[in-house]
Amino acid sequence: MGTVTETTPTETTPRIVILFDIDGTLIDTGGAGAASWRLAFDELYGIPADIGQFTDAGMTDPDVGRRTFEAVLHRPPERHEFARLLERRLHHLHQTVAESKDYRVLPGVEELLPELIDEGRLLGLTTGNVEAAAHIKLHRAGLNRFFSFGGYGSDSTDRAELTRTALRRASLVYGETVDADQAVVVGDTPHDVEAAHAAGMACVGVGSHHFTADQLRDAGADYAIASLENGLPV
Ligand SMILES: [Mg+2]
Incomplete structure (x- = not known):
């Protein structure tokens, strides 16, 4: 090495x-990544969370999800909540990427x-x-x-x-x-x-x-x- x-x-x-x-x-x-997190948080918790407020571009997806969760819900996610958040985020990402005008x-x-x-x-x-x-x-x-x-x-x-x-x-x-x-x-x-x-x-x-x-x-x-x-x- x-x-x-x-x-x-x-x-x-x-x-x-x-x-x-x-x-x-x-x-x-064109913002499809952030939009998918926003839709996932909105669907699950009624909070259209803006990851840009709590995280920076160098962070990995799990970090982005965890930090944003803690910032908007003021506690760490339970294991099952985090699994669901990641699933909903990927679900919405298909759509936000497909529909992004600025992709x-x-x-x-x-x-x-x-x-x-x-x-x-x-x-x-x-x-x-x-x-x-x-x-x-x-x-x-x-x-x-x-x-x-x-x-x-x-x-x-x-x-x-x-x-x-x-x-x-x-x-x-x-x-x-x-x-x-x-x-x-x-x-x-x-x-x-x-x-x-x-x-x-x-x-x-x-x-x-x-x-x-x-x-x-x-x-x-x-x-x-x-x-x-x-x-x-x-
Ligand atoms: Mg890059």
Whole structure:
């Protein structure tokens, strides 16, 4: 396992595995995620809870659900309540993704993914979404087929750990050991950079959503690009 700490990386090791964040990197659901939580809380408790008030974009789905529950109901959820909340949230997510007017695939993604497959790269996901939510969000754009493994918010509340999980799954799926220095994370926030580094991987910051390429470079991204339209720098 290599530890990537250098700020001026040299491309000596080919990046076999590329791990993509979803929200803000591959797609923008136009608020479908937050809307699904709001509908679930409203249906179950009569409270149209706004997750944006209580959580931030780097949190995993289970964390978002638990913190929002505690914020609006002033107590932790019982086990059965939490299970039901997660189920209702996924139920509503199908609809909010399907109906979202502002859902879009981010620039360059639809061209880049098949190109990377043609180059022989192994593509996975690294995301705070629970696994089912990740696939519901990608389904509308037909992007699930590019990703045969991933690390999800249902694997850990720690983004570094779920990024390591993604790498372990790459090794399982492809039947060969993939080391951290053979992988790269592509993400749109400083959380992605932090998690990649904690897992020993380099990170490509894509400034096409909430953060600019400069901000991601300042946050320690090994590479920073404005969008995926000109491919990856690895
Ligand atoms: Mg993101």
